[in-house]
Amino acid sequence: MRYIFKLFFLISFVSYSQEKYLTPFEKGNGNQSTTYEECIAYYQKLDSAFETISVKEMGKTDSGEPLHIVIFNPDKQFSFPQINKDKAVILVNNGIHPGEPDGIDATMMLMRDLATKKVSVPKNTVLVAIPVYNIGGSLNRNSYSRANQNGPEEYGFRGNARNYDLNRDFIKTDSKNSKSFQEIFHLVNPDMFIDNHVSNGADYQYTFTCIATQHQRLGGKLGEFYKTEMHPEIVKDLQKKDIESVPYVNIHGDKPDEGFAQFMDTPRYATGYTTLFNAIGSVPETHMLKDFASRVKVTYEYMVSSLNYVDKNYKKIKALKAENLENYKVGNLYPLQWEIDSSKVSTIVFQGYEGDYKPSDVSGKPRLFYDRAKPFTKNIPFYNDYKATKEVVIPGYYVVPKSQWTILELLKVNQIEMTEIKNDTVIEVESYKIADYKTSKNPYEGHYGHYNTVVTSSQEKTGFRKGDFLIKTQQKGVKYLLETLEPEAVDSYFNWNYFDPILQQKEYFSAYVFEDLAKEILDKNPTLKAEFEAKKKNEKDFSQNGDWQLDWIYKHSPYYEKAHLQYPIYRIK
Template sequence: MILRKLTTLLLSVIAVCSFAQEPLLDLKYEQNYTPTYDEIIEMYELLDAKYENATLVENGQTDVGKPLHTFIINNEAEFNPETIKAQGKSVLLINNGIHAGEPCGIDASLKFADNILRNADNLAELLENTVIVIVPAYNIGGLLNRSAYNRSGQTTPYETGFRGNAGNLDLNRDFAKCDSENARNFNRLFTKWDPDVFLDTHTTNGSEHQYSVTLIAPSPDMFPPSQENFIREKLLPGLYRNMEKGEYELIPYVSWMYPDPKMGIKMTQETSRYSSGYASLFNCYGMMTENHVYKDYADRVKSCYQFIEVLAKFTSANSEEIIESRKTGRKESMTAKTYPINFELDTTQFSMLEFKGYEVDYNQISPVTGLPRFGYDKTRLYTEEIPFFDVYNPAEEIKIPEYYILPQTWNRVIERLELNGIEFMRLPNDTTMEVEVCYIDEYSNASRLNNGHYFHDKVSTTSEVQNIKYYAGDLVIPVRQKKINYLLEQLEPKARDSFFRWNFFDQILDQREYFSSYGFEENALKYLNEHREFKKKFEEKRQTDPEFAKNHRAQLSYIYSNSEWAEKSYKRYPVARIY
């Protein structure tokens, strides 16, 4: 009995001493300073050296030649994802510095890692059911391009990194298309850890209001029913409620309805180009904090820190339910008959939300130009109930196929499937298969570059069944696998961030065979004489269409396009379906 009491006393003393430890890291966000890339890594190396249950790991290179790090925190010296998953623990992945001029998450994550590791009580509470994986700095090229003049609407911190990476890409538009080495290694990292909850930390100047931190939440309607219910009934109410208990309230990201926030704000939907939209493809609860650029930097860091702490506690407390909801969601996705590839906001459904804003003023006079401008009157604060629109209805759905067939020539697409752990087989022999193919009827090109691409918009298609020759080594991809959502979003041409829209299949839009008006004449005449029904249609068109009747080239083109001479592969999307 005496020995047991002494042991208990000793453990209590150790816990108190652990709690009383001073912070290891010298963070200077209160002085409007955010650390350089080298300082960030040095601080995580300090934590790695001091604590056995945390480690700093390299995960391949980034475009600037520096490694992509993760800092893993566990309640034991176990850092293997497979072992951790087998123990039934959930994984919370936090990404920082994707836009290097928005560094509050970098400081907040450093503070969080320092505090959790030196506080035995927090360590036991948060890490019993959860492992936390932090990407200290994602856009390293942008962080190294540091200046006081990188972000014109931001006054603090005094120096920050640059929005673009070393190759001038916006990395938060690159998760699906993977042009950057950063994204390719992030895809590998995400596949390896398969996180249950994901957070990407940002800063926004999109609107002016009284909050330091806002949230782009996982859009419930993009998830299968069980996960939609979990988001609406437990995840979001829990996060908002627990944030309200702290110093900083949380509000949905303020994407407001014109002409005034009082008209309401709408939930945003992030597609797979964005980090949180990419995460949702894998039934992961992906979200973004958007701290408010017009607030003091210290408040931005502290409010981001508070959210990270709230999210970590929620993930730990609900670890088992989060894991099970993902399993159930995957089963629901794999047995669904249709899949929505586009959504539209339902403006008839909304809830009321307390909003603390500033009055909008469309007639402010600019102190710079002396001319009228849009702005906010920060002397006129208000708190009002406003509509919050968070329901999206499917605008277009597709029937889910059982298999996709992808010719091996499309190696850039195959590489990305492999990065994300997609299961597929290769044909052992040459064979002819009856498949459904679609043709790209119409599409529009962006008038300017979008992150290095001329993105295709307004895509329309028609489908038909054809017998197509495939070759040994071509891919047969079972659609009903764990990562079904990724397959549908990336391989269906009309999906919002599909590989087609990002120009991975543009060769099919370029016609290879053609006809000359002189050279085709003999074959055209022969074709008409051999196809009497078609010749009759051709003559009727000449009689009813005067412009057609006067145009030699148009008439030959009509014959060519409606004959076996026409190039069957022109505009034929190469990913075929089998139902």
């Protein structure tokens, strides 16, 4: 009798708590998302009511408002050094694109349901959430910027307070949001990272799709485990809840039933960044054309399934995460650039709608449409593997001069260990020259970025000053160092314009004066003169252009500035 009474009391308490702590979404009509102010106030209410919930104010954002993190730990302990010793951590990021607010509302309900024990409470896992990452975009509330999306009635804007797309800013770090995220990430040290989104693109039957971070970029046994065990098991658990899912449909505008590829999340993206520190990453992408309430539900259930899986397998996940660093030893090859490996193709079941073309009512030209009266289920090709097209040997150290303070600040935010050189010294290093690069003709997220970068390298003895920094690669941030400091990497600091001053000559010559000096240089250097004459003989355009010839001699003389195209970060093997 006493047991029945206790059970009745517990059920009544949970029911009362659910009613008392309804979210703005739950109080609405199913098509309304919380405002930023309502969201933070709600979490503060949970913090006051439950000892298992803690809300902490973190770093600033471009909006001037601070980020927050919300922590659920059934042990009522919120010190992350201690948490990381004993438990796994899942970090959830919401509202990076506030026009895609599903995760904001779903996470509010999940935190409450964990606190009230409506859902199974994890024993070995702590859940941490950033309630709204793009605060400036959330405050820019409207009903029109997501023209193709089915609800909610109002939502935020994709750009942040300075109009940056924050899901392109994780490496280049133009925003205060990004710096604050990096501080949060390294404080929390998550084992799994979830970044909640809503898709754009084709029409199909699924409400839920997901970008499971590219397993080869995650690397080693950890990547294989995520690809073959962890993610499939989470998908199976969703199926038990009658939620079918498919990999993120990585096409825009064309029909997906011809097959598509796994999305390659380079470090500009959230999971591309978190992968650099061996955190398993996923990006839920609910389907924009499904109703808002359904999208919130599947986002909620995905987080629950992920939480349950991590809680059961936390020891294995943490062990694989630690072991993964062994793949990045000095002398090993590290991939900097990738392309789809078309020789490796799998088959997935895809539930779509027949697509066709018909005349547009606006232009009269052929337009794509999907016929929801004609659903289909078919096997389609899925390209889940990439191959490296450019690799680099992992060095033992990088040397970063103290003059490169913008880079050093970012390395420090990302907790990269550095040793200050105590005295002026000469070190034998591998030195890069920028041999070639292309630059975008159009602006992209505040930059005219570089691509197809090529370097040449040489061994030389170089002088360094007291206060310059020696950075060993054998540390937790080894992949971060390689992706940012190697110029040929897709999202390197060079490609994001951090070193553009080296691309411009600061000194030059007056031709009428240099003519005499050029002759003197050639006369004193027979080897250079022979090379010059051979070039004139073999290259017609060069032989007919006096300016080119003077420029060539200048660039092969001591008068040519060493800083031009000299990459100012060095490697020690």
